[in-house]
């Protein structure tokens with residue numbers, strides 16, 4: 001499984017140090033949560049700060065947009081060359097068009113689904129995606145409790161993926177820890193995002209990533 005620490009739980013006064021720590025600590029992707037204060041009731045970072053994150057990171061960026069006006073934000077963040085760019089299906093009138101746009105920019109497209117969203121809603125998009133991000137908390141904040149129904153959603157999504165696009169990855173984001181990661185693995189999840197578990201681990205980020213692995 002790939003581990004993508006979310007820098008939302010990092011110390012923003014020492015962002016370079018905290019990005020380096022997860023990269024040196026063996027993570028696979030650096031998960032960056034972009035929130036606009038409209039789609040979610042929280043505001044995080046824009047391209048200036050994410051550019052600094054990209055400079056410090058030795059692993060690819062996995063940018064998670066939680067915004068209104070996705071296309072505008074894709075234009076803002078695509079010059080930073082993330083590996084994955086996820087946008088929320090609930091907020092997009094033309095997801096198929098936006099997926100094509102992201103791919104044409106040389107970035108792997110991913111669609112994020114809030115906890116109530118059916119995996120089957122991706123039936124006619126899945127062939128164009130490299131990843132699906134299943135939210136296991138309501139987006140907006142780190143440190144929330146894991147919503148267990150994501151396990152059933154992952155199993156159902158895996159069936160769809162096996163039928164239509166076996167190379168597509170499943171990422172789960174929110175409340176992941178060293179206990180529920182076993183169930184996520186069994187449900188067919190490929191990538192886990194972990195924010196507070198990694199950055200608040202009493203033994204440090206390296207130990208946290210190793211325990212997830």
Ligand code: DX5
Pocket residue numbers: 006008009031033064137138139140141142143144173174175176193194195196197
């Ligand atoms: C929530 C974000 C998550 C969050 C995860 O809106 O998408 O990436 O940072 O943090 P934890 O692992 O603490 O739930």
Ligand code: ZN
Pocket residue numbers: 006031032033064173193
């Ligand atoms: Zn996220």
